[in-house]
Amino acid sequence: xxxxxxxxxxxxxxxxxxxxxxxxxxxxxxxxxxxxxxxxxxxxxxxxxxxxxxxxxxxxxxxxxxxxxxxxxxxxxxxxxxxxxxxxxxxxxxxxxxxxxxxxxxxxxxxxxxxxxxxxxxxxxxxxxxxxxxxxxxxxxxxxxxxxxxxxxxxxxxxxxxxxxxxxxxxxxxxxxxxxxxxxxxxxxxxxxxxxxxxxxxxxxxxxxxxxxxxxxxxxxxx
Amino acid sequence: xxxxxxxxxxxxxxxxxxxxxxxxxxxxxxxxxxxxxxxxxxxxxxxxxxxxxxxxxxxxxxxxxxxxxxxxxxxxxxxxxxxxxxxxxxxxxxxxxxxxxxxxxxxxxxxxxxxxxxxxxxxxxxxxxxxxxxxxxxxxxxxxxxxxxxxxxxxxxxxxxxxxxxxxxxx
Numbered sequence: 001x002x003x004x005x006x007x008x009x010x011x012x013x014x015x016x017x018x019x020x021x022x023x024x025x026x027x028x029x030x031x032x033x034x035x036x037x038x039x040x041x042x043x044x045x046x047x048x049x050x051x052x053x054x055x056x057x058x059x060x061x062x063x064x065x066x067x068x069x070x071x072x073x074x075x076x077x078x079x080x081x082x083x084x085x086x087x088x089x090x091x092x093x094x095x096x097x098x099x100x101x102x103x104x105x106x107x108x109x110x111x112x113x114x115x116x117x118x119x120x121x122x123x124x125x126x127x128x129x130x131x132x133x134x135x136x137x138x139x140x141x142x143x144x145x146x147x148x149x150x151x152x153x154x155x156x157x158x159x160x161x162x163x164x165x166x167x168x169x170x171x172x173x174x175x176x177x178x179x180x181x182x183x184x185x186x187x188x189x190x191x192x193x194x195x196x197x198x199x200x201x202x203x204x205x206x207x208x209x210x211x212x213x214x215x216x217x218x219x220x221x222x223x
Numbered sequence: 224x225x226x227x228x229x230x231x232x233x234x235x236x237x238x239x240x241x242x243x244x245x246x247x248x249x250x251x252x253x254x255x256x257x258x259x260x261x262x263x264x265x266x267x268x269x270x271x272x273x274x275x276x277x278x279x280x281x282x283x284x285x286x287x288x289x290x291x292x293x294x295x296x297x298x299x300x301x302x303x304x305x306x307x308x309x310x311x312x313x314x315x316x317x318x319x320x321x322x323x324x325x326x327x328x329x330x331x332x333x334x335x336x337x338x339x340x341x342x343x344x345x346x347x348x349x350x351x352x353x354x355x356x357x358x359x360x361x362x363x364x365x366x367x368x369x370x371x372x373x374x375x376x377x378x379x380x381x382x383x384x385x386x387x388x389x390x391x392x393x394x
Binding site for chain 1: 312313316317319
């Protein structure tokens with residue numbers, strides 16, 4: 001008798017794309033607001049972005065129920081940290097916490113593809129990119145989600161420094177200005193929306209800088 | 224003097240129906256430096272006298288933020304107070320996590336009181352030696368409660384605990 005398999009899955013993919021770009025003194029985190037299942041749209045106005053701390057913002061695509069649970073766990077942990085340390089968690093500290101939280105469920109993972117953006121203790125922009133089980137790296141820019149295969153090569157083209165073999169080691173941060181980075185994000189999502197059916201409806205952009213946090217929205221194609 | 228036969232552990236009653244260990248714990252509260260609380264319809268105010276061990280040391284921390292809507296002032300064994308504050312914080316966090324809303328103050332003090340009561344009925348434990356003035360705001364308004372080492376709690380309009388608190392109470 002062949003092994004019986006479950007006729008249901010605990011996971012679902014609600015689609016969507018996320019992007020984050022780090023600048024010298026700012027960080028841009030963006031995600032679309034479409035939530036879908038299979039070929040159906042559940043809602044056109046769901047935020048995938050969550051502010052975990054004063055200078056840490058996470059965007060996550062994948063299974064939104066797991067994303068919501070992950071956001072709640074991190075918020076609760078941050079509250080405990082604040083009670084114990086009398087201050088907010090720094091972005092690199094939150095990055096490590098997120099990694100540990102994801103690996104904690106290594107054998108029943110959060111189906112959540114995350115990109116964490118914020119300002120480090122020196123005020124420089126930082127972006128951390130993750131896989132579903134917590135492997136992470138600090139980078140200058142990243143994208144996750146259904147449109148990431150379309151978005152990432154474009155970001156590489158625009159932001160990646162030429163091969164380190166030719167030039168001395170580069171800072172992991174883009175030389176773009178804040179307005180240029182926001183425009184790049186808008187361009188990138190407009191293009192991804194054309195070809196990725198799971199990305200579209202509206203783009204939510206969060207910009208973190210020394211003056212605080214700012215939100216912008218842009219309409220995307222709804223088909 | 225008569226007390227000495229029945230005060231060795233908390234699980235021994237005296238012939239007069241008293242638990243002396245619990246009463247001794249309440250004494251510890253009376254010996255601690257003062258803490259007072261008062262409330263209006265919309266606000267609760269907590270204040271403490273913070274003692275320092277010596278000229279060179281820092282002052283004791285006796286007021287703790289438990290959640291955005293609840294604070295606590297303690298008198299007595301401050302170490303016990305710190306531990307109970309941590310417990311209160313985690314209760315608030317767990318409640319918010321499950322119900323996405325703030326823990327009502329009345330519920331929190333009941334949890335605290337039940338926790339204190341456990342220590343009055345186990346031979347291997349001792350009562351907490353700290354009195355807590357829990358002040359907070361919830362849907363039903365502003366509240367001020369006093370939690371005893373005995374496991375009792377009362378709601379007050381205004382209250383003072385610790386040494387020389389009688390002056391505050393008279394006022």
